[in-house]
Amino acid sequence: MSSRLKGNLIVGQSGGPTAVINQSLTGVVVEATRHTEIQNVYGALHGIQGVMKQEIVDLGAESAEEWERIAKTPCAALGSVRKKPTPDDCAQILKAFQEHNIRYFFYIGGNDSAETTQIVQKLAQEARYEMRVFHVPKTIDNDLKVTDHCPGYGSAARFVALAMMGDTLDNRSLPGIKIDVIMGRHAGFLTAASVLARQEEGDGPHLVYVPEIDFSLDRFVDDVADVHARLGRAVVAVSEGIHNAAGKTVLETQEKDSHGNVQLSGTGALGDFLAEAVRQKLGKKLRVRADTYGYLQRSFPGVVSEVDAREARMAGEAAVRYACGDPLSGSVALKRIENRGGYKSETFLTPLETVARETKSLPRTMIKGTNDIADDFLAYVRPLVGELPRMGHIRAKKIRTQHSGLNTQDSL
C-alpha cells in the first residue's frame, strides 16, 4: 500500500461532549491542511449518523480565526451521536466513503466511539477499500484503556474541583449536610477530583464515594453521621455510578423507585434519595441538601485546563500525522513523560481493539479506605487540572469576652 494515499478526509464527533472536544476537531482540520495528500476536509454532522445520511459539511470553508474560536467552544461543534452501526448502516457508510472518495476517517470519542471506529476499519478492509481510520480519545470520565488520561478529563476535573471549592465554602457559611453527585459513569476519576478542593483544615469533601468501592447505604449514613458529630456539618462527593456488591445502583436496590426509570445523569434522583436517607437517620430538622453537578461538568464555557486544551489539540493533530505516515489505523493515546512542575506528555498510537468497548477504573492505589481518595491520585491529577485559585480565609482569633468563661480562642 502506498504511504501517500490521496483522497478526502472526514471527521466526526461522538458521545458526550467535553469542554475541549473542539480542540481535537480543530487539531484534525488544521493539521490536515499541512498534508498535500489530503484533499477536501469534510465534517460529518452528528458523527457516524452524518456519514450514513450524507449530512456532510465542507470544513475548509471556515476561516482560521473561526477555527480558533470553535476550538475554545465547548460541546461538539459538528454535533454528536450515540450510535453503534448495524450491518445495514455499514453499507450506507461505505457507499458514502466511495461516493466522496473519503480515504481518511477520524472519530473523536470514548470507548464506544473507538468500537465504531473499529467497525468502520473492518468494513473498509473487507470491502478492499483503502483508507486510514483513526480514533481520537475524548471523555470526561477518563475511563479509556491504555492512555495515561483522556482529553476532556482535565477540564471537567477542574470544573468539579472549583465547584467543590465553592461548595465547601458554602457549607462553612451555612452548616448542614451537603451531598454532591458527580459524573463519571462507572469510573471514579471525576468524583475523585473533588478532593482538589481541600486547601484548609476542615475543607470538604469530607467523604468521597466512587463506583470502584461497593456502596452500602447503611455505611454511608453512618459515615455522614460521624463527620456531622465531629464538624457539625459534612460535604460529601458521590459518584453517579455507585452500586452495591451485586452491581445494582442505589436506586435499583429500592423496592419503589419514585422516578420509574434509572438513569445516571440528567436527574437529581440519586442525590435526593441519599439526602432523604440522611434525614431519616439524623432527623428531619437537620439541613440536608443535594446538588447534582450535571451537564455543566462537560459543557460550561471558560473553565478549561490549559494542559487539557493543549493535549486535546495535540491528539487531533497527531492523529492526522499518524494517518499520513505508515500506520493504517489506531487510537491516539497520551503518555506522561514528566510529572509535577515540569509536566510533559506525548502521544503514541495503540491498536483500536485495545481501546474499544472496555473501560478503565480508578486504580485501587488511588483510593483510601471505603470513603476517601489516596495521595497517589493527587500526584496523578494535579498537572492535568492546572493551578487552582487560592481561597482567602479569616484566621483571626476570637476576642476574649466575659460571656465565654472558657474562652477557646478558636479560629473560624
Place this chain on the structure above:
Amino acid sequence: MSSRLKGNLIVGQSGGPTAVINQSLTGVVVEATRHTEIQNVYGALHGIQGVMKQEIVDLGAESAEEWERIAKTPCAALGSVRKKPTPDDCAQILKAFQEHNIRYFFYIGGNDSAETTQIVQKLAQEARYEMRVFHVPKTIDNDLKVTDHCPGYGSAARFVALAMMGDTLDNRSLPGIKIDVIMGRHAGFLTAASVLARQEEGDGPHLVYVPEIDFSLDRFVDDVADVHARLGRAVVAVSEGIHNAAGKTVLETQEKDSHGNVQLSGTGALGDFLAEAVRQKLGKKLRVRADTYGYLQRSFPGVVSEVDAREARMAGEAAVRYACGDPLSGSVALKRIENRGGYKSETFLTPLETVARETKSLPRTMIKGTNDIADDFLAYVRPLVGELPRMGHIRAKKIRTQHSGLNTQDSL
C-alpha cells in the same frame, strides 16, 4: 448626637452566600481603617448569632494582602446565618454591644437581614444606646426593593448565562429536551438571565418560566411539544419558584409528592418532575433530561462579573462612610446613572424599613408572554453581567450528494 461617635465596629454576614459578599465585607473593613472614630473592627461569626453568643473575631488582625484574597473568595468568610432575633436574643445582642463598646453595626444580607438590622436599630434606640446601624445589600435573587439591583446578582446571572450557553451547545450536540431549574426564589431575575445565552439562531433557552407568571403544567408541556416539533429539541429555563394561580408550587399541586417535603433549592425534584411530565406527553423514548443548577450559582469561584465585584466593594465602603457622617441608620442602595457602554452607578441611602421584609419581582415590562423574556430586561441586565465570550460555530454548507436528491444545503 455627636457626628463623631467613638467606638468599635462589628460586621456580620447573613442569608445565602454570593460570589461577591466578601467584597462588601472587605469594603467595610478597609474603609473603617480610614475613620479615626472607629477603633476596633470586629467580625461576628455567623451573623447575629455570633453577636448573641459573642463569637467575635478581631478583623484588624488580617493582612491587607489576605483581605484582597478574601474579597475574591465566594461565600461568607465570617460564616452566615438565617435567624430573626427574638426578644430574648435582643437582650443578648444589646449586652454584647455594651460589653464591647460596639457603636457601629453593619449587616450584609437580603431583605430578611434588613429586617434584622431594623430590629437591632430599634433595640439600641429604645435602650438609648447610641449606635449607627447599616444594612449592606446582597442577594443573587435581585429581589430587594428600592435599589436598581443587588450586589451578588450580576455574578450569579453571569454563571447562569454561561451555564446556559454551555447547555444549549450540549443540546445541539445531542438533541433532546433539556430542563434547567434556576434559583431566585420568588423573583424571576436570575432565571431571566439565561436568555443572555442566545447568540445564534436556534440557541436556547427556547422557553423561560418565571414565578411572576402563573405556571400551568399543561401549558408547559404543550409549549415544549411545540418547540420540539419545530426544532427537534428544546432547552427550557425554569425558575425554582414557579407556582400556580393559587400560589401553590408545582410539587405542592401533586397529590403524591415523591420526595415528601417541598424545598426550593438543594433538590432535583422539580426538574425531575417536569422531565417526567414531558416524557408522559411526548413518549418515553424521547431523551429528556433535567439539571438543577443548584448552589454553584452562588458559590462557584472565579465566575464573577467585574461590575458586580466593584459595586459590592463600593456598597461596603459607602456604608461606613454614611455611618461616619450624619445618618444614624439605613440601607445602601444602587442607582444606575448611565447604562450600556458607559455604565455607571452610585450609592444612595434608603431607610431600613423600605428594604426590610418585602421583596421585588421581575417587572412585567421585562416579561414576554407566558414563556419568554422581553428586550427591556436585556438592556437592564447586560451591564451587570459584563461581556460574555463569543461561542464558535461551524457555518459551512452541506456538500451536494447523490444521496440527497433534494439537497437543502442547510447549515448545522
